[in-house]
Amino acid sequence: MALSLYNSLSRRLEVFEPEHPPVVRVYGCGPTIYGRAHIGNFRTFIAYDLLHRVLARKGWDVRFVVNFTDVDDKTIEGAAGADSSLSEYTEPFGNAFLDDVQTLGVVSFHATPRATDYVGDMVEWIRKLEERGLAYQAEDGSVYFRISSFPAYGRLSGSRVDGETGRSRIDADDYDKDDVRDFVLWKASRELDRKVGAVWDSPWGPGRPGWHLECSVLSIGALGNTLDIHMGGEDLLFPHHENEIAQSEGVTGETFARFWLHTKHLRVEGQKMSKSLGNTYTVEQLMEMGHSPAAIRHLLISAQYRKELNFTFEGLEGSARAVERLVALHRRLHEEAEAHDDADPTGLEALAESAVADFDAGLDDDLNSSEAMAALFVFLKETNAALDRSKGMARPEELEAARGALASMDSVLGILELALAESSVDDDLAAWVEDLIRQRAEARAGRDWDRADEIRDALTARGIVLEDTAQGTRWKQG
RNA sequence: GGCGCCGUGGCCAAGUGGUAAGGCAGAGGACUGCAAAUCCUUUAUCCCCGGUUCGAAUCCGGGCGGCGCCUCCA
Structure with a gap:
């Protein structure tokens, strides 16, 4: 290469x-x-x-x-x-x-x-x-x-x-x-x-x-x-x-x-950016508007450096969504997917290998970050699909290959690493959320859906999003 | 005026001769108690007109449109 x-x-x-x-x-x-x-x-x-x-x-x-x-x-x-x-x-x-x-x-x-x-x-x-x-x-x-x-x-x-x-x-x-x-x-x-x-x-x-x-x-x-x-x-x-x-x-x-x-x-x-148009945003201003550094970085890297790139707030929202998907995949590979030595082959290793190859080919082509990013998202979709098919189980070496590919690609893009560093939550909030999640689990066990939804709505109001998975309920700030 | 870039689906954006990546948004479906997450399906006569070619988004010519630098500017 x-x-x-x-x-x-x-x-x-x-x-x-x-x-x-x-x-x-x-x-x-x-x-x-x-x-x-x-x-x-x-x-x-x-x-x-x-x-x-x-x-x-x-x-x-x-x-x-x-x-x-x-x-x-x-x-x-x-x-x-x-x-x-x-x-x-x-x-x-x-x-x-x-x-x-x-x-x-x-x-x-x-x-x-x-x-x-x-x-x-x-x-x-x-x-x-x-x-x-x-x-x-x-x-x-x-x-x-x-x-x-x-x-x-x-x-x-x-x-x-x-x-x-x-x-x-x-x-x-x-x-x-x-x-x-x-x-x-x-x-x-x-x-x-x-x-x-x-x-x-x-x-x-x-x-x-x-x-x-x-x-x-x-x-x-x-x-x-x-x-x-x-x-x-x-x-x-x-x-x-x-x-x-x-x-x-x-x-x-x-x-x-x-x-x-x-x-x-x-x-x-x-x-064009100019002071008279008032569109010379600083990183600080964007963050005050609630935009994350990872989303900003994603957007700025989404087009090759030599091509025109139009920075829009709609695009920034889209980037935030894309970043969330990356974080979700990372979490799935590290926390949710189960390693089983006798699991059926998922093909994860082959996916990882071809994704990284495509990714590098993109970068070798005059730092074509669009192409590289496409390889990453193809990998994301196909890995999720493979894990879905295998009910979230894979052989340890396959999971390791997938984690390695994700980390390898992000070591250049630097998007996931930023997003993960951002997601620090204060302990008080975490304790409060987790207590409510426990209450909701009890309500759900008793098939008391009204109570369960009431709790989830209360959390939603505070910007907390729940995800019920086979391994239990997880949450995130969104 | 000089030099140069670009025009691809609703938006952003890859692809520079072999029949259209990816992201966001939308629609339908699967899964779920309902959601969320995830997956599946679905949305493009590639600005126009000619030409070259077996074949062009891709090459050539012309046109239209947008933009950059030439002046402090990343």
């Missing part, structure tokens, strides 16, 4: 192998921590997570680094608006991001460096670019990258570099540049920068690093001159990633990233 990934650089599917196995070096452009990250951001970060888990499943030693942009126009403006220093302003958002990402079951990244911790390295980097004739200081005091000296510029983004797009905006600063496409490496200090403490010394005077530079310096610093995979949202392809290549290869002379992966932007209720 070979993993194929769509490489934006070649614009085609390519078989992925690490350059230096077993190590895989992956870098993903991270959040700008000027506010709470929204559901669209998390589509991308869950795609990172999926890649992370798939690479790890291949047995590779994955080094996944994601940066935090904590110095740029937005963070500076935010800090100034809040009357605080840059670091005071960004710190909580960085922490909130890590919380959110953990809430959604994203496996920890190996490092999450912040730009402001590496300004010295960035200055050094600019110096090297300058030595190679790739950077120059303009009259406004800022230092720019000289695109005309880097012939390979534009390889990633294609013809977008021809400049005459008719829509390129030119702000006042651009007046000082040699070429409108030249981008800033070092920004000379302005009043606002000084106000929030976003000022560092450099050979070109006080200033702050340009946004593009941090990704080159942080990724190479953490992972080396050549990355196996560089990932980011589709909006970053140009100019951000194009600029990263120029800055990086301009200094190292080596390929910066072998594979470039870009995630498609999320739509919400059929519309």
Whole structure:
């Protein structure tokens, strides 16, 4: 099984192998921590997570680094608006991001460096670019990258570099540049920068690093001159990633990233996400509305990262239902199904094997999570059917195979693990429910259906759903 | 204007040459004291028009419609 990934650089599917196995070096452009990250951001970060888990499943030693942009126009403006220093302003958002990402079951990244911790390295980097004739200081005091000296510029983004797009905006600063496409490496200090403490010394005077530079310096610093995979949202392809290549290869002379992966932007209720539409939901907001992290993750993973995905509340409800079915299967395999050495064969082992094979084939096809998820749900249905046929009994090794397949698939999707972690119930409630269930069992034993239903209705009113099974009555919060 | 993506059942969404995955919702049925859970059955002339082919949702041409990036944005 070979993993194929769509490489934006070649614009085609390519078989992925690490350059230096077993190590895989992956870098993903991270959040700008000027506010709470929204559901669209998390589509991308869950795609990172999926890649992370798939690479790890291949047995590779994955080094996944994601940066935090904590110095740029937005963070500076935010800090100034809040009357605080840059670091005071960004710190909580960085922490909130890590919380959110953990809430959604994203496996920890190996490092999450912040730009402001590496300004010295960035200055050094600019110096090297300058030595190679790739950077120059303009009259406004800022230092720019000289695109005309880097012939390979534009390889990633294609013809977008021809400049005459008719829509390129030119702000006042651009007046000082040699070429409108030249981008800033070092920004000379302005009043606002000084106000929030976003000022560092450099050979070109006080200033702050340009946004593009941090990704080159942080990724190479953490992972080396050549990355196996560089990932980011589709909006970053140009100019951000194009600029990263120029800055990086301009200094190292080596390929910066072998594979470039870009995630498609999320739509919400059929519309583009925007603050004016009020549809930039945060994880926190969705949870306050009663939506579970597992359902959110299910929905965000239900379409392949490169395809359009429309996030709707109807879809989120549907995802919640799908997650419930997964939980029910898990419980059935662990608690309800009985192991009997002399049970008739159920075919569970064969189902497990083909499900995992289909699942992996889906993921190998450019992380096609839709296909992978379909394999999981085919397995769910067929396993339930097999257990129904066998009256809930199976040989121990067959049950074990089914449990193993479910766990194996979920180790990549990470949905069930989230759902199971969520289902913590407080003891008082559990005691209350279980006492009523005992009373109801007595009523049912005496065929007092009115009393039994009365109890169940009381529980339903509190959001408790009962399931009578051969092994007794079980309950869940729904 | 430049580059690119998409149009599949009520909704979401796989499938890129061999006769339509999966999820949600709906309908009928089995099971159940009734439910719940589960299972079974059921819902698609794949935007339109031409072309290539023994054969196309899949390839080519044209059209219509939706969208993204090019500007801070995951």
